[in-house]
Amino acid sequence: MKRWLLPRYQGPKLAPFPFKDPVNPALTISGYLGGGLHSHVFEAELDGKKYALKLFKFFDPWATPFKAQLKLGLITLEEVASVCDPFNCECRAYGRLKEVGREDLAIECHGYICLSPEQGAELADRGYDDWCRRDRHVRKPIMGIVKELLDPRRPHFTPKHYDRMRKDVTDRNALGIVVLDIRAENYIDGRLVDLSKAYVSPHPALDWDSTIVPRDMVQEFCTRDQLCFDEMMTDWNEARPRSCSGAFYDWKQGARNVARLSRTGSGHGPINKRQ
Template structure:
């Protein structure tokens, strides 16, 4: 077992992630991470999501007599977004920092860590996002079920890739979330609650980025795999004149989603959003989608 695999195993056996070397919030380990998992089916088999664009796969599972949604993450190459930093900032940021800020697994750990702790401190009961119960590493039996029985490929880089060769054998990462059984149709009242919740998340340093109807269940956000939780190395590297546009990009994407749902007039009246022309996110892939 090489050093990188040992490091990844050690991290996933810890009580919180990301590790203390990463500035910012953390997520606790799942209380029952050593209990058997009963697999009850895949939840996100939508044909609109290609295998190459997936961050992971979500399953309905039972652990310790309770039903959960379990998101199993793909492996992620830490340097994927280094080019966003440019030549100067790119030399200043370590691979570990890039990984803890941009890997979808760690992105969810940091976002949930920030939002759940903030909600607890504020004593809020409003439900804007699915509750997260913590992270875990799949054992060998469950890993074999995912990769061999289901035939799921968790790597998007070829076997010859140097990072993959060093990281293969690392544990498969997963995050345990509440299972939301029903998915009511989103109407104007639900949409108003959703934009209010999104504004609260942005206010507390979480930019979601990936705003789509498929990432909500009954108006509750269930996916933070693309989130930037400040402090964040890509945010810190942005020129000051771009930070305002990026900060407002969630609301522009929310407006796009409302338009797609045929509720653009309702959400504009409720949320007073007038970003569609002024703040439309750039199409040049300057930022992760």
């Protein structure tokens, strides 16, 4: 059976979860772990092992920073979905981490799955029917990404995680991954667990030569992660008195390095744009 890599767009892609029997996959979805704007996360058992299963809501291409470009016909709905749909964002981000051997820069990913209509109906019977499904999504399955299962009761991070977390931000940016959602809630034990907003080169918002996105916007996207990381640490310290052992009193603001960018027409991956 052919193993489709997703998304079907230039750049990195993610393989499906390697079920022992892809025709009759052994999948049991159990406890609800949490949810948000883009997804619901469950504990699940696949081929006898426990994982976190992130199931994604359906995507509206018009609810993106590319609304004006869509109206002007500068980019298609399919192109926006390929690089901005939260499911595709995670596929591309994890695909990049896997292709360069840097899966340590986020929680471990084991591939994607698509639910059968019966599995979707079973979730609806349990009350999980908020998938933002529209008429154009009627025939489309709910898509999910299989991740390492961590204890959500663990802290977001502690002072001992700071140096590695800060380096992880610059390392991801150097690989052409801009997370765009750096905040404490997206970490467990100092490890990034959410890449659903990530822009991954090649991407029109990370293209210095883009005719679609102005350069000031490209620059803003490429520096946002490090700015948000510094703001996250500032908020963390302000919420804790200096007498608290959990405060990062000695942290230093990170350098505002830009992420690696793609060039229009380049088939060799991201390049580094130096200021």
